[in-house]
Amino acid sequence: MSLAQVETVAPEETGGGLGRDAWRRLRRNPVAIVGAILVIMFVALALLAPWLAPYPPDKPVGQVTPTSIPGPSAEHWFGLDDLGRDEFSRVLWGARWSLVIGVVSLLLGLVGGMVLGLLAGAFGGWVDGVVMRLVDIMLSVPGLLFAIGIAAMLGSGLDAVMIAIAVVNVPIFARLLRGQMLAQRQSDYVLAAKAVGVRRRRIVLGHVLPNSLTPVIVQGTLTLAVAIVDAAGLAFLGLSSNDPSIPEWGRMLADTQRYLSSAPLLAVFPGLAIIIAALGFTLLGESLREALDPKYRR
Amino acid sequence: MVFRQRGRPDVRAVDGVGFSVAPGETVGLVGESGCGKSVTSLAVMGLLPRRGVRVEGSVSFDGTELLSLPPDKLRTLRGRELAVVFQDPMTSLNPVVPVGTQVTEVLVRHRGLNEGEARKEAGDLLRRVGIPDPSRRLREYPHQLSGGMRQRALIATALACRPRLLIADEPTTALDVTIQAQILELLKTLVAESGTALILITHDLGVVAGMCDTVHVMYAGRIVERASRHDLFGAPRHPYTGGLLASVPRLDQPRGTRLEPIAGSPRDTIPWDRGCAFAPRCPNRVEECTSATPELLGGHHGLRCFNPLRSGPVREVTPR
Numbered sequence: 001m002s003l004a005q006v007e008t009v010a011p012e013e014t015g016g017g018l019g020r021d022a023w024r025r026l027r028r029n030p031v032a033i034v035g036a037i038l039v040i041m042f043v044a045l046a047l048l049a050p051w052l053a054p055y056p057p058d059k060p061v062g063q064v065t066p067t068s069i070p071g072p073s074a075e076h077w078f079g080l081d082d083l084g085r086d087e088f089s090r091v092l093w094g095a096r097w098s099l100v101i102g103v104v105s106l107l108l109g110l111v112g113g114m115v116l117g118l119l120a121g122a123f124g125g126w127v128d129g130v131v132m133r134l135v136d137i138m139l140s141v142p143g144l145l146f147a148i149g150i151a152a153m154l155g156s157g158l159d160a161v162m163i164a165i166a167v168v169n170v171p172i173f174a175r176l177l178r179g180q181m182l183a184q185r186q187s188d189y190v191l192a193a194k195a196v197g198v199r200r201r202r203i204v205l206g207h208v209l210p211n212s213l214t215p216v217i218v219q220g221t222l223t224l225a226v227a228i229v230d231a232a233g234l235a236f237l238g239l240s241s242n243d244p245s246i247p248e249w250g251r252m253l254a255d256t257q258r259y260l261s262s263a264p265l266l267a268v269f270p271g272l273a274i275i276i277a278a279l280g281f282t283l284l285g286e287s288l289r290e291a292l293d294p295k296y297r298r
Numbered sequence: 299m300v301f302r303q304r305g306r307p308d309v310r311a312v313d314g315v316g317f318s319v320a321p322g323e324t325v326g327l328v329g330e331s332g333c334g335k336s337v338t339s340l341a342v343m344g345l346l347p348r349r350g351v352r353v354e355g356s357v358s359f360d361g362t363e364l365l366s367l368p369p370d371k372l373r374t375l376r377g378r379e380l381a382v383v384f385q386d387p388m389t390s391l392n393p394v395v396p397v398g399t400q401v402t403e404v405l406v407r408h409r410g411l412n413e414g415e416a417r418k419e420a421g422d423l424l425r426r427v428g429i430p431d432p433s434r435r436l437r438e439y440p441h442q443l444s445g446g447m448r449q450r451a452l453i454a455t456a457l458a459c460r461p462r463l464l465i466a467d468e469p470t471t472a473l474d475v476t477i478q479a480q481i482l483e484l485l486k487t488l489v490a491e492s493g494t495a496l497i498l499i500t501h502d503l504g505v506v507a508g509m510c511d512t513v514h515v516m517y518a519g520r521i522v523e524r525a526s527r528h529d530l531f532g533a534p535r536h537p538y539t540g541g542l543l544a545s546v547p548r549l550d551q552p553r554g555t556r557l558e559p560i561a562g563s564p565r566d567t568i569p570w571d572r573g574c575a576f577a578p579r580c581p582n583r584v585e586e587c588t589s590a591t592p593e594l595l596g597g598h599h600g601l602r603c604f605n606p607l608r609s610g611p612v613r614e615v616t617p618r
Binding site for chain 1: 343345373374375376377378381382384386389390391392393394395399400403404407408452455456458
């Protein structure tokens with residue numbers, strides 16, 4: 001290959017934006033692949049539950065008594081639950097609820113946290129002081145305890161669960177974004193933009209914010225895992241919807257407590273589902289962090 | 299222009315620095331690291347943080363007093379009338395924003411062009427500063443450009459609105475020598491074409507010799523010698539300037555000639571209160587140097603020294 005060829009080929013090979021670089025690193029990371037497969041599986045099952053589930057999740061499809069709850073069989077893969085409903089169908093539909101609760105509470109928390117973080121990071125001064133003290137107060141209460149308190153205050157219901165989880169995540173996102181923005185504001189390119197008279201709003205939204213989003217995206221992925229676990233935890237404590245027909249993993253766990261001796265597998269299946277979903281988002285989030293963090297770059 | 303500027307624990311970083319720049323003229327600010335060159339340029343531009351720093355004195359631009367100008371007025375002047383090129387092109391461009399956007403935002407901001415016009419203009423600007431294939435470069439991100447190309451892009455941004463004053467703060471320090479020469483040549487041409495006044499901040503005397511009409515030598519936050527390029531290189535009077543010139547390698551000296559370093563290094567304390575700041579390192583030190591503070595005296599060839607070099611030209615200057 002001649003030098004001229006090297007020169008013309010090289011930019012194509014190394015080209016691509018920062019996003020493409022990160023994508024390349026992500027694709028080569030086995031942990032990311034496992035995480036992505038788990039996440040895709042979880043999302044696909046959640047979306048396709050109505051078509052994949054062999055039985056309705058909320059109606060009895062077999063005879064059960066408290067002392068004889070049939071375990072897994074060819075007909076009912078995960079067996080029946082205490083009310084004679086098909087456990088497999090309920091776990092599938094449960095993925096749906098977990099996804100909805102996880103995504104909605106993440107989005108609410110993300111929006112709230114980013115607004116607060118943006119305010120603090122953009123204005124600094126007393127605005128920063130007020131917002132950050134608020135964040136400190138919120139962070140001083142342990143997460144799940146805080147969520148329980150809010151959910152209990154709002155009354156039971158899925159809305160309450162989602163809001164509670166969102167509120168717990170607001171200070172985390174706020175602090176993260178604000179810290180990033182403060183660091184970016186000291187950078188040379190911000191000074192250079194100021195030096196050519198770029199307006200403050202444009203500097204904040206066009207320069208500082210895009211450079212500060214990476215850790216927020218990573219945290220968002222990780223938060224999905226936490227939100228799913230927290231939602232299950234709240235449901236387990238009876239702080240979720242009162243409607244017994246809603247198949248929510250945490251609630252399913254709570255409902256099987258009384259039958260642990262006769263049908264222990266009823267606790268295993270929803271438990272495993274929670275672990276797998278949370279694990280998927282955690283693995284994906286961690287490998288996203290590695291792919292996007294400049295410190296890991298060669 | 300005169301500025302005084304103080305840091306938090308009342309550090310008088312720069313004091314008694316006064317100079318003027320005429321359109322089309324290139325003025326050099328020379329001095330070693332930490333002598334206040336960059337801070338001076340930031341003060342002129344009003345880019346120093348408002349808290350913890352006090353800038354006193356006067357910066358007059360075409361009759362407008364910049365130091366008392368409200369921030370939004372100053373922001374309108376910056377980029378349109380005043381522009382800066384910073385030292386490090388690697389960090390002066392936003393890594394996640396395409397180069398084109400960063401050039402066009404100045405045009406949109408100051409010349410009121412729409413996105414399409416600005417892109418076209420930005421392409422022309424990049425071509426003018428010698429970037430080949432500008433339309434492709436505009437779409438690319440800073441990490442896809444070489445250091446020299448990034449500095450060219452930054453110069454293009456600075457010159458986008460044909461400012462009347464350009465401050466180049468060590469524009470070539472981060473670049474290798476061949477690129478340095480290209481960038482300096484480019485600055486020279488652009489300044490000559492547009493009649494822009496240029497303040498060139500550097501610690502490289504070779505750059506000064508090739509570029510500047512007038513040179514101000516700074517030491518520890520003050521100007522110690524002020525002269526035309528010819529006078530400065532031909533007949534340096536301040537021992538510090540003499541020392542600087544003696545420490546630069548030259549082609550017209552026989553091989554094996556040792557360079558003369560200036561002994562010691564600048565002190566951190568603010569040294570002008572009692573005597574000359576350069577006195578501890580000065581070969582020409584007299585008693586007066588440590589008891590009284592010298593003033594900048596002399597009109598055309600200004601000097602802040604009690605016992606200047608008198609022996610005429612220390613060395614012949616080779617015209618470049």
